[in-house]
Amino acid sequence: GQNIDQPTEMTATEGAIVQINCTYQTSGFNGLFWYQQHAGEAPTFLSYNVLDGLEEKGRFSSFLSRSKGYSYLLLKELQMKDSASYLCAVVSNDYKLSFGAGTTVTVRA
Amino acid sequence: GAVVSQHPSWVICKSGTSVKIECRSLDFQATTMFWYRQFPKQSLMLMATSNEGSKATYEQGVEKDKFLINHASLTLSTLTVTSAHPEDSSFYICSARDPTRTSGDYEQYFGPGTRLTVT
Numbered sequence: 001g002q003n004i005d006q007p008t009e010m011t012a013t014e015g016a017i018v019q020i021n022c023t024y025q026t027s028g029f030n031g032l033f034w035y036q037q038h039a040g041e042a043p044t045f046l047s048y049n050v051l052d053g054l055e056e057k058g059r060f061s062s063f064l065s066r067s068k069g070y071s072y073l074l075l076k077e078l079q080m081k082d083s084a085s086y087l088c089a090v091v092s093n094d095y096k097l098s099f100g101a102g103t104t105v106t107v108r109a
Numbered sequence: 110g111a112v113v114s115q116h117p118s119w120v121i122c123k124s125g126t127s128v129k130i131e132c133r134s135l136d137f138q139a140t141t142m143f144w145y146r147q148f149p150k151q152s153l154m155l156m157a158t159s160n161e162g163s164k165a166t167y168e169q170g171v172e173k174d175k176f177l178i179n180h181a182s183l184t185l186s187t188l189t190v191t192s193a194h195p196e197d198s199s200f201y202i203c204s205a206r207d208p209t210r211t212s213g214d215y216e217q218y219f220g221p222g223t224r225l226t227v228t
Binding site: 041042043048075082087100101 | 153
């Protein structure tokens with residue numbers, strides 16, 4: 001089975017940095033995705049990690065440690081538009097995505 | 110590229126009726142599509158995997174006779190919620206894989222979702 005954990009909510013100030021952690025225990029691993037989802041909309045792709053280490057893409061970075069079953073998404077220079085739900089998802093051997101419950105990030109002025 | 114559309118974007122139906130939701134890949138051929146359901150403030154739960162030309166594979170606990178999936182072409186999969194009840198009210202999202210992509214092989218492209226309300 002799949003077990004993916006991430007915090008339920010986080011709040012931060014505009015311009016600050018927030019780190020969203022995700023731990024997973026899955027049967028089969030072919031990488032980890034981070035998605036952003038605004039209310040009532042579909043998820044949008046942020047990052048994909050399959051090897052250990054840090055991937056940086058503009059204001060967003062994602063880290064993976066396969067041995068620890070751990071990933072984080074780092075959001076820098078927070079903007080109001082970054083207020084959304086952030087979903088951690090693991091890919092299993094049959095291309096299926098298993099999602100965590102999502103972390104709601106609220107950015108305050 | 111890699112755009113997925115869904116229709117309708119929202120639908121209201123009466124209890125006991127059936128509703129069909131379409132998922133289309135607009136600029137690529139998708140041999141595999143996925144159907145998810147998302148209840149308020151919860152994450153996406155995979156319902157089934159739809160493969161072109163073959164029967165869908167349903168996740169445990171999902172009734173295949175209630176949620177009929179047809180993947181008749183490489184660009185279209187449909188989900189029919191039969192005899193809908195209020196507890197079926199949810200946000201239904203489809204996604205598709207583009208098998209021709211050499212990078213991001215596991216990436217899924219999501220449709221915009223369909224909000225179903227059963228009264």
